[in-house]
Amino acid sequence: MIDSIKDLADWLSEPTRYSIGTALLLLLVVRFRKWASHPVVFAITCVLIVAFFLVSWDDPNFNRIVTKPDNIPIIMMIGSLLFFTWLFLRRAVLNDERIKRGEPTLEGQYAKQKVHVWPDLVYIELICMVLFTVFLIAWSIEIEAPIEEPASQARTPNPSKAPWYFLGLQELLVYFDPWIAGVLLPSFIIVGLCAIPYLDKNPKGNGYYTYEERPFAINFFLVGFLLLWCSLIIMGTFLRGPNWSFFGPFEYWDPHKLEPMVNVNLSEYFWIYLLDQPRPENIWLREAPGLASLFAYFVILPPILGKTLFRKIATEMGPERYNVMMHLFLWFVLVPIKMVMRWTLNLKYIVGIPEYFFNV
Amino acid sequence: MEKLFAYIRASQIWRSIFRHGYPDTPRNRTLAVLSNFFLHLHPVKVRRSGINLSYTWCMGGLTFFLFLVETITGLLVMFYYRPTAELAYQDIFALREHVPLGVMREMHRWAAHLMVITVWLHMYRVFLTGSYKPPREFNWNIGVILLVITLLLSFTGYLLPWDQLAVWAITVGTNMARATPFIGHEGPGAALVSFGGLDFIHAGDDIRFALLAGRFVGEGALLRFYVLHCVGFPLFAAVLMAVHFWRVRKDGGISGPL
Ligand code: HEM
Numbered sequence: 001m002i003d004s005i006k007d008l009a010d011w012l013s014e015p016t017r018y019s020i021g022t023a024l025l026l027l028l029v030v031r032f033r034k035w036a037s038h039p040v041v042f043a044i045t046c047v048l049i050v051a052f053f054l055v056s057w058d059d060p061n062f063n064r065i066v067t068k069p070d071n072i073p074i075i076m077m078i079g080s081l082l083f084f085t086w087l088f089l090r091r092a093v094l095n096d097e098r099i100k101r102g103e104p105t106l107e108g109q110y111a112k113q114k115v116h117v118w119p120d121l122v123y124i125e126l127i128c129m130v131l132f133t134v135f136l137i138a139w140s141i142e143i144e145a146p147i148e149e150p151a152s153q154a155r156t157p158n159p160s161k162a163p164w165y166f167l168g169l170q171e172l173l174v175y176f177d178p179w180i181a182g183v184l185l186p187s188f189i190i191v192g193l194c195a196i197p198y199l200d201k202n203p204k205g206n207g208y209y210t211y212e213e214r215p216f217a218i219n220f221f222l223v224g225f226l227l228l229w230c231s232l233i234i235m236g237t238f239l240r241g242p243n244w245s246f247f248g249p250f251e252y253w254d255p256h257k258l259e260p261m262v263n264v265n266l267s268e269y270f271w272i273y274l275l276d277q278p279r280p281e282n283i284w285l286r287e288a289p290g291l292a293s294l295f296a297y298f299v300i301l302p303p304i305l306g307k308t309l310f311r312k313i314a315t316e317m318g319p320e321r322y323n324v325m326m327h328l329f330l331w332f333v334l335v336p337i338k339m340v341m342r343w344t345l346n347l348k349y350i351v352g353i354p355e356y357f358f359n360v
Numbered sequence: 361m362e363k364l365f366a367y368i369r370a371s372q373i374w375r376s377i378f379r380h381g382y383p384d385t386p387r388n389r390t391l392a393v394l395s396n397f398f399l400h401l402h403p404v405k406v407r408r409s410g411i412n413l414s415y416t417w418c419m420g421g422l423t424f425f426l427f428l429v430e431t432i433t434g435l436l437v438m439f440y441y442r443p444t445a446e447l448a449y450q451d452i453f454a455l456r457e458h459v460p461l462g463v464m465r466e467m468h469r470w471a472a473h474l475m476v477i478t479v480w481l482h483m484y485r486v487f488l489t490g491s492y493k494p495p496r497e498f499n500w501n502i503g504v505i506l507l508v509i510t511l512l513l514s515f516t517g518y519l520l521p522w523d524q525l526a527v528w529a530i531t532v533g534t535n536m537a538r539a540t541p542f543i544g545h546e547g548p549g550a551a552l553v554s555f556g557g558l559d560f561i562h563a564g565d566d567i568r569f570a571l572l573a574g575r576f577v578g579e580g581a582l583l584r585f586y587v588l589h590c591v592g593f594p595l596f597a598a599v600l601m602a603v604h605f606w607r608v609r610k611d612g613g614i615s616g617p618l
Contacts, residue, residue: 073473077480084481087414088488107415108617110408117402118383118392121411128418129425136429136474140466147456150449151527153576160528163518165476165511170532179547182536193504196487197497205490207615209415214490221487225480357539358548 002055010248013239015174016343022231026222029089033211037089049082059250065238069146074164074237081230085222091209092218099210107208158242158255167236168229174244175338177349177359185331192328199325201316216313228335263348266290283353290351294360297334302326401605403613410614415489419482423510424601426475430513431594433468441520443586445579448522472514479510491615499607502600509597516589519582530585531577537568544568 012021029036036042056062066075095105104111115121149155162170172181204213211218239246241253270289271279280286306314306322314322341347351360368374369382380391393399409415440459441451455462483503486492492500519530542549543566550561563575573580608614 070473073470073477076474077477080477080481084417084484087417091414092488105617107409107412110412111616113408114405115408115411116386116389116393116405118389118399121402121406122393122399124411124413124418125421128421132422132425133429136467136471137463139470140463143466143470144456145466145469146525147449147452147521148523148525151445151522151524151577153527153578155524157524157528160532162532163515163529164473165514166533169536178536178539179541179544183540183544183547190504190508193483193507194501197492197494197500200493203493206493207489207491207617209489217490218488221484225484225487230480356548356551357546 006056006059006250010250013235013246013248015235015239015246018235018239019227019231019339023223023227026227030211030219030222033089034093037086037093039090042086042090046082056249061252062249065249069143070164071237072143074234077230078234081226085226088209089211092211095208095210096212099213105208105210111207159240159244161236161240164233164237167240168232170244171232171236171240172335175335175342177357179357180360185335188328188331192332195324195328199317199321201321224332228332263342263346265349265352266293266347267352269345269347283355287351287353290349290360294351298327298330301330401609403609406613407616409616416614417481417485419478419485423475423478423482426471426478427597427601429471430468430475433464433471434590434594436464437468438590443520443582445522445582448520448582452521452523472517475510476514479507483507489615496607496611496615499604499611502604502607506597506600506604509593509600513589513593513597516585516593519577519585520589522582527577530581534568534571534577534581537571538563538566540567 012018053066056066065071091106095107098105161167169181169186172185175181176185200214200217202214202217204210205217238249241247241257242255243258245257245259247253247257266289267279267286271277271286284291302323305326310322310326313325317325338347338350349359351358353359379395381388383389383392390404393402393404437455440455442448452465455465486500486503515530515533519526538544538546541547542553543561544550545562545566545568547561550566551559553560563569569575571581571584572578573584
């Protein structure tokens with residue numbers, strides 16, 4: 001019984017199923033948020049998760065990875081993400097109902113009242129500080145900070161992992177070359193975050209939790225933050241072992257596990273499979289199909305969308321804002337697109353010009 | 361006992377420090393905040409909705425608290441640490457073995473991990489409450505820079521123990537810089553940066569070399585990361601935090617519905 005649950009967990013956490021599964025889960029939770037954020041449902045979920053942990057605890061492979069000192073904060077992160085996402089949904093659902101009934105929001109009830117900073121705020125701060133200090137001291141006494149073998153350029157550990165907060169980006173290296181996963185995407189994340197206040201012109205939902213008054217913004221952030229950032233970190237930490245191969249939570253990290261790599265470039269699909277001829281010598285001709293699709297995606301698609309699907313947004317935003325938003329948004333969407341193409345078509349590069357290190 | 365307290369409170373020393381009576385009246389509560397350098401980060405009165413824990417999640421405050429913890433424990437660890445390739449590892453090791461009550465390295469490390477998490481959660485909360493909307497657009501931007509600095513602080517600190525974990529994590533991280541377009545020697549467009557057939561960008565002078573002061577993570581990188589970690593980034597972060605807090609007040613306090 002327990003073994004079949006473990007096998008099921010290993011099977012489910014394979015990267016494709018894991019990614020699609022978490023995406024589906026988020027979709028369901030948001031769609032049925034009223035139901036999902038009910039305190040009873042949340043309490044049951046928590047109990048189930050804790051039970052899963054307790055049952056899994058004795059498994060040597062699970063235990064080894066979960067109790068690594070540097071992984072403990074990530075477990076805490078999972079817990080706090082669950083809790084705060086629930087808290088958000090709960091308050092958003094309650095507020096949306098209140099707004100519909102014409103009542104003030106949970107925040108609005110108290111917005112007009114003012115309280116003295118001393119004692120109301122200062123005491124909260126003091127209590128938080130004391131509790132956290134105690135917590136940190138207890139944690140530090142209980143668990144030693146790790147120190148491994150002295151540094152050596154000659155011995156490369158396997159796996160070599162970046163610090164945990166960058167593991168989402170390292171996971172993207174499976175799908176993209178370093179110049180995209182390690183340089184372009186992080187830059188776009190920073191620029192994109194900075195641009196948010198200037199792109200989101202919806203005046204509603206400022207200063208209280210709501211879902212229905214700004215569904216696009218909320219969905220966008222939930223997908224970006226929870227799925228593409230945090231969940232990939234969790235995967236990179238717990239489910240990637242030697243050679244960055246996938247390992248289920250109950251699987252032994254065997255350094256000899258090799259996954260077959262049979263990835264194919266778009267140019268090979270086009271010339272060899274479709275036209276049944278060798279790929280042309282000329283680089284630009286060879287990559288023409290990929291370059292054309294990128295051109296269509298980044299240059300032709302935005303105006304078409306602006307006239308059709310995103311018409312309302314485009315007219316509200318005006319051309320500059322719309323174009324900046326679309327460019328960032330298309331990069332954002334390219335990440336899951338490329339992932340899906342890898343899983344379904346084994347696609348390696350859309351454009352592959354290794355001669356100039358230009359692979360997309 | 362009460363007489364003693366009363367005596368102390370009436371003394372010239374006490375009254376030279378605290379220029380108000382016991383904060384149990386509105387007047388004295390106001391003075392308690394206004395006349396205290398540290399408390400006057402706060403306004404005198406706040407909206408009741410703004411101090412609600414289930415609204416702010418306390419995450420900005422916790423991030424700041426963790427930054428203070430990092431400053432104090434970091435200072436203590438610095439007493440025992442010399443940033444050279446021969447000594448760094450030994451010093452960290454000795455810290456564990458020989459220093460009585462030596463939990464400050466632990467505290468420094470765990471609080472650093474936590475700080476990354478609390479910054480993210482703070483950003484998550486600010487987004488979900490729409491608090492980046494006017495008039496707080498610019499403060500959100502300062503926040504984004506603070507987020508980047510927090511990650512950089514953590515990243516530069518990761519190298520300092522100089523063990524296998526540290527060196528290889530930084531190697532994996534900084535290998536990305538090789539692929540920077542135009543200025544990394546394996547980046548697209550690097551080959552275009554050449555004059556008269558001479559390539560300008562190669563492994564010995566590209567952006568990664570500048571970060572690491574070498575072709576691999578060695579002594580030069582250790583010193584660079586140490587200086588940035590202990591002086592550069594903390595100073596920058598402290599200044600930006602001051603601006604961040606000031607702007608929270610100038611933008612009308614914690615956001616709330618109007
Ligand atoms: C070192 C990092 C940071 C520290 C110490 C910090 C601290 C704080 C504190 C203490 C507040 C008061 C309200 C609260 O606790 O929620 C605040 C508010 C705010 N923070 Fe941060 N913050 C940091 C990073 C960020 C980041 C990463 C962002 C966004 C990307 C951000 C955006 C904001 C905004 C817009 C407000 C005003 C929110 C409101 O009025 O409701 N901050 N910050």
